Amino acid sequence: LESLICSKYFRTQVRQDPEVPSAVAAIRTLLEFLKRDQTGETILGLRENLTQTIRRLEEADSSVAVSSGGELFLRFISLTSLEHPDLSQCKKVMVERGELFLKKISLSRSKVAKLCHTFIKDGAKILTHSSSRVVLKVLESAAADKKRFTVYVTESQPDSAGRQMADKLQNLNIPVTVVLDAAVGYIMEKVDLVIVGAEGVVESGGIINKIGTYQLAVCSKAHNKPFYVVAESFKFVRLYPLNQQDVPERFKYKADTLKAVEDLAEEHPMIDYTPPSLITLLFTDLGVLTPSAVSDELIKLYL
Amino acid sequence: MADCGEPDGPGNKDDITRSKNEGKELSKEEKQRLRKQKKQQKKQKERKNEKSETEKEKTPVSLLPPPRPVATQKAPSALPAPASAPIPVPASAPFHSSPAPSPADKPAKSKAELKAERRARQETDRAAKQPGSSSSGIKTKVPLSELNPVVKRLPEHVQVDDPAVVKRLAKKLERQQIPLRSDYGYKVSLFSHLHQYSRKAPLTQQLSIPSTVIHPSIVRLGLQYSQGIVAGSNARSVALLHAFKQVIRDYTTPPNEELSRDLVNKLKPYISFLNQCRPLSASMGNAIKYIKKEISNIPSQCKEEEAKTKLLTCIDRYIEEKIVLAAKAISKYAIEKISDGDVILVYGCSSLVNNILCEAFEKSRKFRVIVVDSRPRLEGREALRRLVQRGISCTYVLISALSYILPEVSKVFLGAHALLANGYVMSRVGTSQIALVARTFNVPVLVCCETYKFCEKVQTDSFVSNELDDPDDLMVTRKGKTQLENWQDVSSLGLLNLVYDVTPPDFVDLVITDLGMIPCTSVPVVLRVKNLDQ
Numbered sequence: 001l002e003s004l005i006c007s008k009y010f011r012t013q014v015r016q017d018p019e020v021p022s023a024v025a026a027i028r029t030l031l032e033f034l035k036r037d038q039t040g041e042t043i044l045g046l047r048e049n050l051t052q053t054i055r056r057l058e059e060a061d062s063s064v065a066v067s068s069g070g071e072l073f074l075r076f077i078s079l080t081s082l083e084h085p086d087l088s089q090c091k092k093v094m095v096e097r098g099e100l101f102l103k104k105i106s107l108s109r110s111k112v113a114k115l116c117h118t119f120i121k122d123g124a125k126i127l128t129h130s131s132s133r134v135v136l137k138v139l140e141s142a143a144a145d146k147k148r149f150t151v152y153v154t155e156s157q158p159d160s161a162g163r164q165m166a167d168k169l170q171n172l173n174i175p176v177t178v179v180l181d182a183a184v185g186y187i188m189e190k191v192d193l194v195i196v197g198a199e200g201v202v203e204s205g206g207i208i209n210k211i212g213t214y215q216l217a218v219c220s221k222a223h224n225k226p227f228y229v230v231a232e233s234f235k236f237v238r239l240y241p242l243n244q245q246d247v248p249e250r251f252k253y254k255a256d257t258l259k260a261v262e263d264l265a266e267e268h269p270m271i272d273y274t275p276p277s278l279i280t281l282l283f284t285d286l287g288v289l290t291p292s293a294v295s296d297e298l299i300k301l302y303l
Numbered sequence: 304m305a306d307c308g309e310p311d312g313p314g315n316k317d318d319i320t321r322s323k324n325e326g327k328e329l330s331k332e333e334k335q336r337l338r339k340q341k342k343q344q345k346k347q348k349e350r351k352n353e354k355s356e357t358e359k360e361k362t363p364v365s366l367l368p369p370p371r372p373v374a375t376q377k378a379p380s381a382l383p384a385p386a387s388a389p390i391p392v393p394a395s396a397p398f399h400s401s402p403a404p405s406p407a408d409k410p411a412k413s414k415a416e417l418k419a420e421r422r423a424r425q426e427t428d429r430a431a432k433q434p435g436s437s438s439s440g441i442k443t444k445v446p447l448s449e450l451n452p453v454v455k456r457l458p459e460h461v462q463v464d465d466p467a468v469v470k471r472l473a474k475k476l477e478r479q480q481i482p483l484r485s486d487y488g489y490k491v492s493l494f495s496h497l498h499q500y501s502r503k504a505p506l507t508q509q510l511s512i513p514s515t516v517i518h519p520s521i522v523r524l525g526l527q528y529s530q531g532i533v534a535g536s537n538a539r540s541v542a543l544l545h546a547f548k549q550v551i552r553d554y555t556t557p558p559n560e561e562l563s564r565d566l567v568n569k570l571k572p573y574i575s576f577l578n579q580c581r582p583l584s585a586s587m588g589n590a591i592k593y594i595k596k597e598i599s600n601i602p603s604q605c606k607e608e609e610a611k612t613k614l615l616t617c618i619d620r621y622i623e624e625k626i627v628l629a630a631k632a633i634s635k636y637a638i639e640k641i642s643d644g645d646v647i648l649v650y651g652c653s654s655l656v657n658n659i660l661c662e663a664f665e666k667s668r669k670f671r672v673i674v675v676d677s678r679p680r681l682e683g684r685e686a687l688r689r690l691v692q693r694g695i696s697c698t699y700v701l702i703s704a705l706s707y708i709l710p711e712v713s714k715v716f717l718g719a720h721a722l723l724a725n726g727y728v729m730s731r732v733g734t735s736q737i738a739l740v741a742r743t744f745n746v747p748v749l750v751c752c753e754t755y756k757f758c759e760k761v762q763t764d765s766f767v768s769n770e771l772d773d774p775d776d777l778m779v780t781r782k783g784k785t786q787l788e789n790w791q792d793v794s795s796l797g798l799l800n801l802v803y804d805v806t807p808p809d810f811v812d813l814v815i816t817d818l819g820m821i822p823c824t825s826v827p828v829v830l831r832v833k834n835l836d837q
Contacts (some may be wrong), residue, residue: 203820203821203822204812204813204822205822238819240813240820242640242714242747242749242812242813243747245642246640276822277809292822292824292825295821295822295824295825295828296825296828299821299825299828299829299832
């Protein structure tokens, strides 16, 4: 019964505000759960319940961001258990901290945009991949800063998310062109820089993003064009893939596919892994980082 | 003030030489007196040098266009410092001896001081390039020594071609009553700054029996190290800690001494002895640092028995935490990275990597192993034996077949001797070659290393600090003929038997430590976090 309530709440959150990152929606759901939860008697029990809820949310939306956001939330609030032995007081402090955490990360997208838009110079030609709300925010603030630039967006099959991005950019009066995924090598010599979002940032400093990102990164490295990634800090996840195959299966495919299909070898993965050697800089709300600094930040966050 | 005037005279010097000749251990007071005498001799020598240098250097300095008159006054006083750099006197002394400038110039002086220091630096560089200047100009950064009184030095074991350093080492060993081991054979010029010993002449042959200065378990340990009976970073550290446990058990505090200070002093000659038998590894260095810290933290009111048991439990806990449990944690992380159908390449014999592979096999992962081996140590045979005993299917190749076998390989697991502060991996010679070729074939390289092997050293090449093994090991007898039998007679022939090499962090994809999986560039972060904990 509880699982249904959780996933329904999560889905309504996402539907009500399509701009909200899925991780934030997940954290809101967890906070609601925490507020309403009456059954927890011990802190360990509470942690167990929260972990189960996160797992159920991952079943609803299998993106990396949900799992990373959930884990960070858990870490953020569970440090209170050491200070307050009384459960109800502990819960109150947890809820307060959860609200604080939520408020902080809701502002992270604008922080990232503020950092990144200075790297877009006047007259720049930008290439981006698929539809990312963070990249949209960055381009929005650059346009608001009275900069003139043109954007190329890859179509990003199989869901043609690139076209939605192109529509949104046109509404902002930014000149945009949609290119085929196969035309990335062709268009690379024309562009000045590449900006992509990320679904997850892994411990090595690499990113997990929509399929086609790795190709884009390899092409931009071959042409010596800077490859920038914009991501909020709650997307940092404790994974360390060595190559494409090393990414866990539960992130590669959509949640519905994972449940429905038996033989995943037939299915096409929705994400790929870009190693840190191909990334120039990462823009996060913790600052502008090089890929090797990501591990430093992760150690600070998790250890 | 160190200037307490001349010591009690020549009478005490005779006492000291007498006790040395008798082979007794010098008492604490005698050692202190020796030290004081030497310090004063050096100070007198340095003052004499300064006076002669100031007269010599004044002429070239006056040719320089002086921006301020104060600067030229400072420069000659800064210059004698490079000449006296090897002498461990705080370099603030030259400043005191310089003529005092007018008090009105005081605020301007600081800028002038900086300018003078900069010029002094330029002068030392120029002086160092000139022939006839002391080789010490390269060794220590003199302007730095003017800013802080502690002079940083290169360790002695990488300065074997400098006779002054060797003499100093000999004196130090003489004081500790440990025999000096002599080098053997012709050394290749690039590595002539390192020691090269022969296994046929272990240090223990030069010790008198019974040795009163060195504890017998340490003598045994030294022999085991120098003959290669105990080899491998973890094995050596554990053996060292067990030997120290025995030393602590047999130790009794002499009257009027404190355990915390006396035991540390007792350990110093043992460490020098072990260093002479075989240069200390980074892991051993960290273990020794830990023990010394624990000993000096013993409160003075603690009874001897209590203190001893406390130290013994500390050492046991160190071994348990840093080596045994760390190995378990590392296997837990490493097993996640081993998937069914993997072909894993290992090099040489690393106790940690063997542990991981055995654990993964217990957890019924299906994989096969390729063991790469190299002469002259042929350690891979030991690894092969251990793995095959467990039932793991293995292939054995020599390192020359590496590029032939790599297309089959899906992952490379390497052990490490130490992880340096700039992310470089110091390991058995041949490791960097494997990492390089694996990178070319796009095969992921994973290094497994416990955190107690992380050290603060920085090295970017394998030349500056390494270990040279016995060159006679390279001789091989086939069909009754030994080709290199008379290599010492050929004057232009040198045999080089290197032990370690360093791998840059770009060739390593992942480091698995007991703290988790980190990229190679995050080693200084771990060191920083560890220092904060302590």
